Amino acid sequence: MGQVIKLKRGELREALLDYAMNAVEHGTIEVMSLRQAARDLGVSSGAVYRHFADKESLLHEVTMEGFLDLKARFRAIRPEDDPATSLEQVMGRLHQIAETYIGFALERTAMWHMMFGRIGAACRDQMIQDPEMSHYTPFDVVMACLQEFHNLGGTSKELTEADVRFCWSAVHGAADLAQSGARLDADQIEQIISDTHIRNMRALGYKG
C-alpha cells in the first residue's frame, strides 16, 4: 500500500475515496481502518474527519459509486430517450439487463454485497429521494422494460407488480447464486443468465 507521492493539500478527500474503492476491489474493505488509511496516505488520523463525518459516511459514498456504475450500465442498455420499437429489441434488452446485473455481481462481488447489505440500505433510501436516480434502481429498470415488453404485445396478460417482483427476484437470486457458487465456469454462468431470462419471459406468458 506504499503511497509514494505525497498528497498535496486538498487532495485527501479524493485519495481516501480511491483508497477505499481499492480496498473494495481487493476484498479488504471489511477490515479497512481509517487510521491505517491515513497512515498509508501519509496523513494524520484526524485529517480524515475534515472530509467525512465518520467511517460510515465514507463507506456510504463508496457504495454509492457502485450504484452509479450499475446505473451507467443499465443506461447503456436502455437509453432514456430511446424506447424499444420492436419486441425483439425489448427482449434483447431484458436479456442484457439480466446479463449486466449478474455480470456486475460477478465482477464487483464485494461492491455488490455492500450495495445489497446493511450499508447499501441507506444508499437505496437516498436514491428513492433523488428523481435522477430513482428510475435506475435495478427494480425500476426491470419494471420499465417489462412495461415496454407488455406495450409491444410481448404478453397479453395485464402486468402486475407481482410479475415485476418475480422477474427481479429471479435475476437477483441468480446473481447471488452465480456469485456464491465458487465452482461455476463461464458456460454455467451463461446458462444461468439464459435460463433466468427465458423462464422470466415464459412466466409472463410469452410464447416463443
Added chain:
Amino acid sequence: MGQVIKLKRGELREALLDYAMNAVEHGTIEVMSLRQAARDLGVSSGAVYRHFADKESLLHEVTMEGFLDLKARFRAIRPEDDPATSLEQVMGRLHQIAETYIGFALERTAMWHMMFGRIGAACRDQMIQDPEMSHYTPFDVVMACLQEFHNLGGTSKELTEADVRFCWSAVHGAADLAQSGARLDADQIEQIISDTHIRNMRALGYKG
C-alpha cells in the same frame, strides 16, 4: 441486558451462546462485543476465551444453530424415510419448501443474513463435510425433491443441475426480496411464495 442470576462455574459457555443468540434475535449481533457480553454475564473478559478460540468461533457456532433450525424445518416437510408417493404430495412439499425457506428469511432475518453471508460460508463448507448435514443444505433439499418430482412423472424432460440451480435461486431471490421489501404485507408475501412455486413448476415443464 441485566443478567441478575450469577453464573455457576461451568455455565459460561452456554450463557455466551444464549447471549449471542439473543443478540441475533434483536438484530444487534453486528455490534455485539465479547467484552460487553462478559460484563453483562458478570464475568471477566478473558474467561470467554476458555470456551471459544475467538469471536469468529462463537459466531460460527451461533450461525450453525440457524442451519440446524432450517434443517429441522425441512426435515418436517420431507422426512428421511418417507418418500413422496404421489405427484400431489411432492408438489405440496415443493411448495412447502419455498414457504419454509422464505418464512425463515422473514422470521429470522438477521440469522438468515449470517447464514448466507461471510460467516455462514465457513458453516456451509463444514456442512458439506458432514454426511449428516450435507443432505439438508437448502440446495440439496430442493434437488432431492425435484428428483422425486421427476421420478413421479411431474416432468418429462431430463432433470439437469441447471434446473435445480434455477429453482433454488428463484426461491432464494424471493426470500431476499421478501425480507428486504419493508412494505410487503402478508398477502404479498404469500403471492411471492406461490408465484415462485408455480413458475418453478412451469419452468420444469409441468402442465398444471
Added chain:
DNA sequence: CCCAAAAGTGAACAGCGCTTACACAAGATA
C-alpha cells in the same frame, strides 16, 4: 499584505479483540 476560512496535526479518550501469568475449584488417583 492581511486575515479568515479551510486543511492538517497530534495527543488523548474510550473501547475493542486477544494474550499471558496467575489463582482457585473440583474430581480423579493413590
Added chain:
DNA sequence: TATCTTGTGTAAGCGCTGTTCACTTTTGGG
C-alpha cells in the same frame, strides 16, 4: 484423606480501533 491434574475464571496489559479537540499551518480573496 492427601495430593495431583485439569478445567475455569481473574487481572493486567498489548496493540489496535473510531472519534474528538485544541492547536498549527496553508491558502486564496479583499
